[in-house]
Amino acid sequence: MSGKAEVLALLKLVNQATNDALAAYEASGEDVPSLTSLDTKSLSSMSDNLALKKAVRLLEGASDQLCATLAPPANTVINRVVPYDWACMRVAIHVRVADVLSEHPDGLHVDELGPKVNIEKGKLARILRLLATRHCFREVRPNVFVNNRLSLVLRSDNPLSDLADVHLHEVYKAALVLHENLSDPVRGPSYKATESAMMQSVQGDGKITFFDYLKANPGRRETFARAMFGMGSVMGTLAALEGTSGSLFPWADYKTICDVASGVGPFSTALVRQVPGVKVILCDLPEVIGQAKDLWSKDHHDIIEAQRVEFVPFNFFEGSPPTGLDIYYLRNIIHNWPDAEAETILRNVQKAMRPGSRLLVHDYVVQYASRIEGDISDLQEMAPEPLLPNFGAGSLRMYGQDLTMLLTYNAKERTVRDLADLSNRAGLRVVKVWDIAETDIVELQLMTGD
Structure with missing residues (x-):
């Protein structure tokens, strides 16, 4: 062409x-x-x-x-x-520019805004002007700025602000040492979570994981927890429940759904509300399940009364979820772990499955940037020519997320081929890939299943 x-x-x-x-x-x-x-x-x-x-x-x-x-x-x-948007965003989030401007819908001059956020007015104007040029904030008159649709998500009450903060604080520090990490004779070839670029940037001795870092820093742990709600918005997680004419997974055909490593159950809440007759089983660590019970008792008491939810504490490295259920659902779980740990998680879920059960892995599923035929990757939707088959910039968040997994956990987002190989080692096989635009749901069944 x-x-x-x-x-x-x-x-x-x-x-x-x-x-x-x-x-x-x-x-x-x-x-x-x-x-x-x-x-x-x-x-x-x-x-x-x-x-x-x-x-x-x-x-x-x-x-x-x-x-x-x-x-x-x-x-x-x-x-x-030189896209310095990220550095300017970090300033705007940490000094809460969007929060202050929310009190001034007609705009605020940097002469007044600067002292309120403790940033020198001339430098602040330059930072906000770059962001306004990228359609985040507006400069309505020279040096007078107001919020707009994009800057509103930077307010401190929006979990997307926390998600951005995690990337701008922890992940970008890790990115700065990526080359050094990859070039290190020990860390470079390693897929240990303790030897990731992030752990090198924040601690350096290869003894702790990111989860250990969060435990040692309660403030950042709270930010990270809020950020995960923002991540659901970016991923459009509930798009998994949308669709007509069989275009998405047929949740209504199944009665028992186990939300593995569920957290407090934001996905299961929507699932129960939208799909009559389904029962969900939330499975996570005991302390998380305790939080989930409290939340559901307060906000979803009717579901508990109808016995449409069950809470089961478990550790996916040490045991299996309840056996014999229709669906086992894993969202944003195995991408946090290198292959050895991810295989353990899948194998433990596999032990609980019966013929006819399905395991759904809901993650970003990486596509190649070249067109291939006759491979299991054909199960994914490809972009029309002359676009790259992976939709190019339309999938940038996916590849950004893949690098975030590398930087943070020494883990990765996987291709369909990666998931097929990993699943096969755990006694499972790929049946179908359900396209949800931002992410995919990969449907697995037992090797000997129907």
Whole structure:
């Protein structure tokens, strides 16, 4: 395909994706929000909408490839090297600029804003102007800034702010030593969680894991816990419960669903509410299950009264969840662990399964950047040409998450082939991959199952 033909094809995809996004808003009865909107209720209203997520994935990929095709390479490469958005975001989050501006909907001059956040006014203006150029905050008059739709999620009461903070504080420090970590003769070849780049950056002696670090730093542990609620919004986790005409997993066909390493059960709450007749079993460490019981007793007492939820303490490294259930659901679990530990988790769940049971692994599932045929990776949805088969920039968060797993745990997001090989060693096989745009659900069954 010639360069001009590729550009025209990409323009067609941009137009298609834009129309699909508009249609998703219309079908949901939602107005397309303006970037200037200060409506906090709309911030998450479409975060789990599958049609919108697929449209935006295509739009992000096609738009980025279009710019990369037409721009001189120097422009694109330098744009990749000097995106200081992250440093400016860190400042804005830590001094709570969005919180202060929430009290000034008509805007606040940096002469007044600077003293309120304890940042010199001239430097603050430059930081906020860069962010406003990236559509986060608005400069409504010279040196006068207001919140907008993007900056609202940086407020301290939004868990996305905590998620950003974890990346900007811990993960970026690890990224700064990635080269040194990879070049180290001991740490470089290692997949031990104690020898990850993050552990090198915060502690250095190879004796603790990230989870140990959180236990030793209660403030950061609380931030991380809130961040995981924000992660659910980014991933659009509840898109797993959306869909028609069999386009998503048929939850209603099953009666008992075990949420393995469930936390307090945010996914199971939505599942029980949306799928009549299903019973969920939350399984996690005893202290987490205690928190879940308290939360459900307070906010979901009707579900407890109807006996549609059960709480079971267990450790997935030391034993198996309740046996003989229909579905075992693992969300954002095995990506935290290198292969040896991940295999142990899968094997322990496998021991609880019966013929007909399904294990659902809900994670980012990495795609190759090249097209291949005749491989199990064909189970994943691929982007139309001339896009990269993995949707290019439309999947950047997935590859960012993969590097976050490497930096933090020496673990990874896996390809379908990775998951198939790992599952086979645990006595399971891949049946199907359910595409949820941002993430995938990989369906597994027993090697000898139906």
